[in-house]
Amino acid sequence: MYEHASYVLSPARQLTDAENALIWKKPTSHKDSEEEKRIYNEVKRNWHRGEMKIANILLEGDAGSGKTQLAKALSADFGLPYTKVTCFADMDKTDIIGAILPVIPSDRLEQIKSVDLEVMKALYENDGFRSMTEILMDVLGVTQEQASLKMKQILKLAAENSDGDGVEYRFYPSEIVRAYRKGYLLEIQEPTVIRDAAVLMALNSALELDGSINLPTEIVHRHEDFIAVITTNRSYAGTRPLNEALRDRVQHTEKMDLPSKEIMIARAFAKTGYTDEKALEVLADSIIILDQTARANAIKGVAGMRSYFYWADAVAVGASVRESLYHKVIYKITTDTEEIKILEDALARQGLPDRMNELENEKKNEHRKPLRSGHGET
Numbered sequence: 001m002y003e004h005a006s007y008v009l010s011p012a013r014q015l016t017d018a019e020n021a022l023i024w025k026k027p028t029s030h031k032d033s034e035e036e037k038r039i040y041n042e043v044k045r046n047w048h049r050g051e052m053k054i055a056n057i058l059l060e061g062d063a064g065s066g067k068t069q070l071a072k073a074l075s076a077d078f079g080l081p082y083t084k085v086t087c088f089a090d091m092d093k094t095d096i097i098g099a100i101l102p103v104i105p106s107d108r109l110e111q112i113k114s115v116d117l118e119v120m121k122a123l124y125e126n127d128g129f130r131s132m133t134e135i136l137m138d139v140l141g142v143t144q145e146q147a148s149l150k151m152k153q154i155l156k157l158a159a160e161n162s163d164g165d166g167v168e169y170r171f172y173p174s175e176i177v178r179a180y181r182k183g184y185l186l187e188i189q190e191p192t193v194i195r196d197a198a199v200l201m202a203l204n205s206a207l208e209l210d211g212s213i214n215l216p217t218e219i220v221h222r223h224e225d226f227i228a229v230i231t232t233n234r235s236y237a238g239t240r241p242l243n244e245a246l247r248d249r250v251q252h253t254e255k256m257d258l259p260s261k262e263i264m265i266a267r268a269f270a271k272t273g274y275t276d277e278k279a280l281e282v283l284a285d286s287i288i289i290l291d292q293t294a295r296a297n298a299i300k301g302v303a304g305m306r307s308y309f310y311w312a313d314a315v316a317v318g319a320s321v322r323e324s325l326y327h328k329v330i331y332k333i334t335t336d337t338e339e340i341k342i343l344e345d346a347l348a349r350q351g352l353p354d355r356m357n358e359l360e361n362e363k364k365n366e367h368r369k370p371l372r373s374g375h376g377e378t
């Protein structure tokens, strides 16, 4: 059975205010899914069963199918702070472990460019709660990947300006290490893109249930509440399959596809505020057929939830159903003429163009209907 009350993994554990703020709060639009209930029950069932513990989870499937939201929902269900790492191709060991930053003497600090100086100060003033990339993302307003690049520049700069004796060093653990040591729920997004095998191996050994990470300053052991949720898009152009060894570390996997039509409609309704159920149904049926057809014909693009949301939103504000189909859905899948033809034929076989026209006419008639006079009934 699934209860909505959350299950606290380690009841004796005290979280700080900052940690409490990282626990995801389910918005009213959130719908508990079958996948969420299943994972919740599985984790709970095995939590005190030693080696059978389930704490590495893989969510693999379509973009927009709800993987990230599911990871966040588990943070709410288990009362664990949520944090994430977005992987990128050039990730190296400092991105996995963290970085050692020499403290530049103040007389040298004056010679440093103002932007970098600002960054340095932010880093030196930090209490050690946050990772270096996270601080950089904040100060500079950049992505995780850009922050990582900047981190490497800063490390170089600091090294060049701090030679000599008596240099003080500070270690900034990565977001991964922080979650690992403190027992958070960490979403690891798309580790398939990482090119360096050594980096994948470091990640892999950290994911052992009784694993540890060797830092230059200490050995960090896996906190008993640490949960890793790997999220990855399947059959997405340009991505490799998930590394076998990493896959092997996972104790529970969910295949995330386009949700059922009912759930698609409910989510679109919650997200866009569009209440025309008939229209949402026609659009959902079209997306489902396009998704199946694209797969069956090895067309690379995806017709998923995101296209569905944007299409529904365009139709809601009065865009033509058939025209916006191209701009919000089909061209996102492919702009190849032959492939477009395949998709169009599939829709036609299921009578969807007629249903779209019918919708269009209804919408037009609604607009033409004379406004009811303000007298009488309301």
Ligand SMILES: Nc1ncnc2c1ncn2[C@@H]1O[C@H](COP(=O)(O)OP(=O)(O)O)[C@@H](O)[C@H]1O
Residues within 6 Å of the ligand: 029, 030, 031, 032, 033, 062, 063, 064, 065, 066, 067, 068, 069, 070, 231, 267, 270, 271, 305
């Ligand atoms: N359980 C859910 N209930 C309601 N809406 C959801 C749910 N899961 C996902 N969504 C909606 O779908 C969108 C895409 O989900 P997301 O988790 O970002 O997908 P993914 O990580 O698989 O690409 C979210 O912004 C959210 O609005």
Ligand SMILES: [Mg+2]
Residues within 6 Å of the ligand: 067, 068, 069, 189, 231
């Ligand atoms: Mg995601």
